[in-house]
Amino acid sequence: MALFKAEKKAPKGPAGRWDVVIGEDMCKACGFCLSVCPVDVFAYRKAPNKIGWFPMYTAHEENCIGCMLCYQICPDFCIDVSVKSTAVATV
Amino acid sequence: MTAAAKPRTEILISGFGGQGVIRMGQILGLAAIKQGHRVTMLKSHGTETRGGYVRAQLVISPDYVDSPVVENADVFVAFSAPAYKKFFDHCRGKILYDPEMVEDVRAEGPERHVAVPATQLAKERFNNVLFANMIMLGALTRLSGLDYEAMKKAMLEVIPRFHEQNLAALDVGYTLPALIPA
Amino acid sequence: MSTLAPAVSEQLVAPWVEWARRYTRGRRLLEAGTYALTEGAIAAGCRVFAGYPITPATDIAEYMSKRLPQVGGYYVQCEDELAGMHACAGASLGGLKAMTATSGPGYTLMHDAYGWSITNEIPLVVVDAMRVGPISGITGAPGQGEFYIARYASHGGNFETIVLSPSSVQEAFWLTIDAFNLAERFRTPVTILTDQVISDMWEDLFIPEDYDALDFVVPRKNNLMMPFYPVGSADLDVPPNVIGHGTGVCVSAYTHTEEGYDIEEMEAQWAQTYRLINKIRHHRDQLTRYETVGVEDADVIAVAYGANARTVKTGVLEARRRGVRAGFVRLITLWPFPDELFERDVPYVVCELNYDGQLVREVMRSAPDGKKVRFMGKSAELHTVAEVAAGLEGVARTGRIPELPYIWTEVR
Amino acid sequence: MNRLAKKYLRPSQIPTKACHGCGIGMIENWLLQAIDEMGLKQDDVIFGTGIGCVGRQTFATWGGDNFGATHGRALAVATGLKLAQPDKKYLIVVGDGDAASIGTSHLIHAARRNLGVTVICEDNMGYESTGGQFSPTTPAGYVTNSSPYGMVEPGFDPCDVVKAAGATFVAETTATQWHQTVKIVKKALANDGFSFVHVRFPCNENFGAYALGTRDTLKNLEWIYEHTQGRKADGTDADFTWETGIKHDASNSRPEFSRLMRDMNARVKADMKAKQK
Numbered sequence: 001m002a003l004f005k006a007e008k009k010a011p012k013g014p015a016g017r018w019d020v021v022i023g024e025d026m027c028k029a030c031g032f033c034l035s036v037c038p039v040d041v042f043a044y045r046k047a048p049n050k051i052g053w054f055p056m057y058t059a060h061e062e063n064c065i066g067c068m069l070c071y072q073i074c075p076d077f078c079i080d081v082s083v084k085s086t087a088v089a090t091v
Numbered sequence: 092m093t094a095a096a097k098p099r100t101e102i103l104i105s106g107f108g109g110q111g112v113i114r115m116g117q118i119l120g121l122a123a124i125k126q127g128h129r130v131t132m133l134k135s136h137g138t139e140t141r142g143g144y145v146r147a148q149l150v151i152s153p154d155y156v157d158s159p160v161v162e163n164a165d166v167f168v169a170f171s172a173p174a175y176k177k178f179f180d181h182c183r184g185k186i187l188y189d190p191e192m193v194e195d196v197r198a199e200g201p202e203r204h205v206a207v208p209a210t211q212l213a214k215e216r217f218n219n220v221l222f223a224n225m226i227m228l229g230a231l232t233r234l235s236g237l238d239y240e241a242m243k244k245a246m247l248e249v250i251p252r253f254h255e256q257n258l259a260a261l262d263v264g265y266t267l268p269a270l271i272p273a
Numbered sequence: 274m275s276t277l278a279p280a281v282s283e284q285l286v287a288p289w290v291e292w293a294r295r296y297t298r299g300r301r302l303l304e305a306g307t308y309a310l311t312e313g314a315i316a317a318g319c320r321v322f323a324g325y326p327i328t329p330a331t332d333i334a335e336y337m338s339k340r341l342p343q344v345g346g347y348y349v350q351c352e353d354e355l356a357g358m359h360a361c362a363g364a365s366l367g368g369l370k371a372m373t374a375t376s377g378p379g380y381t382l383m384h385d386a387y388g389w390s391i392t393n394e395i396p397l398v399v400v401d402a403m404r405v406g407p408i409s410g411i412t413g414a415p416g417q418g419e420f421y422i423a424r425y426a427s428h429g430g431n432f433e434t435i436v437l438s439p440s441s442v443q444e445a446f447w448l449t450i451d452a453f454n455l456a457e458r459f460r461t462p463v464t465i466l467t468d469q470v471i472s473d474m475w476e477d478l479f480i481p482e483d484y485d486a487l488d489f490v491v492p493r494k495n496n497l498m499m500p501f502y503p504v505g506s507a508d509l510d511v512p513p514n515v516i517g518h519g520t521g522v523c524v525s526a527y528t529h530t531e532e533g534y535d536i537e538e539m540e541a542q543w544a545q546t547y548r549l550i551n552k553i554r555h556h557r558d559q560l561t562r563y564e565t566v567g568v569e570d571a572d573v574i575a576v577a578y579g580a581n582a583r584t585v586k587t588g589v590l591e592a593r594r595r596g597v598r599a600g601f602v603r604l605i606t607l608w609p610f611p612d613e614l615f616e617r618d619v620p621y622v623v624c625e626l627n628y629d630g631q632l633v634r635e636v637m638r639s640a641p642d643g644k645k646v647r648f649m650g651k652s653a654e655l656h657t658v659a660e661v662a663a664g665l666e667g668v669a670r671t672g673r674i675p676e677l678p679y680i681w682t683e684v685r
Numbered sequence: 686m687n688r689l690a691k692k693y694l695r696p697s698q699i700p701t702k703a704c705h706g707c708g709i710g711m712i713e714n715w716l717l718q719a720i721d722e723m724g725l726k727q728d729d730v731i732f733g734t735g736i737g738c739v740g741r742q743t744f745a746t747w748g749g750d751n752f753g754a755t756h757g758r759a760l761a762v763a764t765g766l767k768l769a770q771p772d773k774k775y776l777i778v779v780g781d782g783d784a785a786s787i788g789t790s791h792l793i794h795a796a797r798r799n800l801g802v803t804v805i806c807e808d809n810m811g812y813e814s815t816g817g818q819f820s821p822t823t824p825a826g827y828v829t830n831s832s833p834y835g836m837v838e839p840g841f842d843p844c845d846v847v848k849a850a851g852a853t854f855v856a857e858t859t860a861t862q863w864h865q866t867v868k869i870v871k872k873a874l875a876n877d878g879f880s881f882v883h884v885r886f887p888c889n890e891n892f893g894a895y896a897l898g899t900r901d902t903l904k905n906l907e908w909i910y911e912h913t914q915g916r917k918a919d920g921t922d923a924d925f926t927w928e929t930g931i932k933h934d935a936s937n938s939r940p941e942f943s944r945l946m947r948d949m950n951a952r953v954k955a956d957m958k959a960k961q962k
Contacts, residue, residue: 321765321768321769323764323765342949342950342953342954343953343954343957345950345954346950347768347946347950349764349765349768351761351764351794352790352791352793352794353790355758355761355791356758356761356764356790356791356794357761359754359755359758359761359762359764359765360761360762360764360765361765362762362765363752363761363762363763363764363765363766363767363769364765364766364768364769365765365769366752366762366765366766366769367765367766367767367768367769367770368769368770369768369769371765385755385758386755386758386761388755389754389755389758516731516750516752516766516770517731517750517766517769517770517773518728518750519727519728519749519750520750521695521748521749521750521751522750522751522752523744523745523750523751523752523753524751524752524753525744525745525751525752525753526736526753526754526755526756527741527753533745533751534697534698534745535741535744535745535753
């Protein structure tokens, strides 16, 4: 059993209802969020941020299933995941 | 304070630990303070609480005391033979000694030596050697012409218990026939 | 003991001269120096004592453990001196006036906390009852070996310290209040450098009857706003920041910005250093306390502090009686060092209780001619009156201190 | 910045000075969750730290009052501060050097007194800010910059030490147990007494590089995970396992230190009044 999952699954259930916001300027590119995410949401930027790292960004927000693992594991307080305001309206 | 001349009285009390040397100095000092004097008391002792030598050096003066060190005592109270030997040269005045503790007295200055059998009297009258220091204090009060009433008051303030016996012991020393001038 | 022909000028420059004149209602006691230091602290509003018992400062801890609960304060017997002074600093940060007391071996352990308190401008008072050393030395014998340690009370440099030294039990009482006042005023730890003789000595002591009525006690004021201090300012009246009011105080061991954030930039380091040093250097006029006797016409001046000054003063008077025009300077403020007291170009005889020579080096530095400064060091015992008089007579008549047993005159 | 960081931390101090992949920020994030779930405000919590990675990285990030003591002395400072400000919650966030080495005497005696603070010992198993020397919590045999032939000294478990000293709440977690850590910290904060939470986290730059042979953040966090679970990814047993979870819970079973002091003062005052009458 491993902490990180190399293979991403296809999103099931309540995907697409989440806002995934990354503070890219404070990201130190540890890669924890990308590795812990069970689906395919994150990707590295190709240009460095102002503190010199190639930060993570939300590449596929629509895949997010709201498991909050990235929020829990981010060591630099960068990531916030919240219910999309439009989604709230439909629930 | 002024640097003008000031009469100072130096008193040196020494003996073994546990004989009440410091208590005696404390009462003496407080009595002097109650009468408006300035007082210092240095106490020194060996590292052991009981058994080692204990010394109280009192300086009483109407004005601020500069040096608190007794170099030429006006009165020296010796409660033990080692104390007597050690501090004999620091005294130029009267030497009150307890003959039961200090057996070999130096030949020089016989007129300065006053034997106060405090330990013996304490045993006889109170069946307790602990009262020897109060008998000695009574004798010192008489000999130095200090205010007896002030001494009693100070004693009651300093000593928490056994007031009656202590007052009686003070009286034994103060009324010692050998000290009362004929 | 002595009769002086001409009246000799005497001067005591200290705030308690006025205090003692104004407050005359109270009790007269025969008490020890440790008692006076304790009562002085209580009178000054000290409400926390945290420390570790050590002879000859132990009695302060004992008295404090009895007195503090009576006035709503807290006595904490810590696991070591490091914890003791840090706990005092913590209590002071929380808004309570605090004090600790120790002797040499414990004082060296406090340097960590001392530096932290200086850097974070935390007011508190440290009593160091010096005993003879090195290291544990003799617990029941006086020494004056922490003169320089008290100045350089922490590592890293870049600070000034305030150090006061009493020479009587009565003075210990007033001086402790003064130390608390200076600590509050200058937002820094203040050391009371006393010694075994003063702390153990019993002496007549006047205690004013109502501490609440003492209007000269500087109260604790709390700075309830950021920033930590105005940068580059010498404004001393910025009261201490207090933790626990939600003001976002940052108290750091590192060089910090005016908000208290740790920073590794030279400008911030310079600003902090400038403030820590000059808040004291620029206010020496408020800090210098001393006593002099007959210095105006003196041909030779004896210098001393603490318990030692008592016999030295009598020695000076004795020398006068022998026809030597001797003067006397007693330092009460040891640091910042009062250079201005050594302006006269005459021989100075520095009497201190150590053989290595500490105070004498400062006198050599500040006197017009350092070569004329003489040293009379003695260890573990006060100088006798006879020794001091002989030393002063020797210097006045032959320029040299005569050979005396147990007196060291060499300073290398 | 996430919502709790916005609510509780100082924007000017984020990003912290932590290296990338350092677990300190993770744990602080969980502390914020515990604080938030308990309904505490910025003003209710005083944040104390020491020196080293944990002290330096967490100091001044907390939006309320902070102090960063000299090395190991955070608990000594807190002892005095608690007397002056008894109603605050104290989070003393220190490293393994602060808690288990230079400041152990203060840790033991704070536990003995039942000082009302919550100590979070963030343990990266070595002195990493000075370049990666071993500490009393470095696992035996592991190579560090000051144990180039493997750590020969036996280590100790600070949880056992504080429990023996009288702490009223003791727990251990690691940097891969977020939900458990949040729950435990909440319990620790609810204890009006001395709480100790030991959290192990990965250091990539030093412990990772020298003891584990890699600066790969994922591999190092994976190593923590393996030793939390006791099993490696391939199914074999790990060389040792940390016992995590609540190790001792006697919350609120005995009076807190500053409470004892205030009670004594009240007693002394009452006695004095009775005597005056």
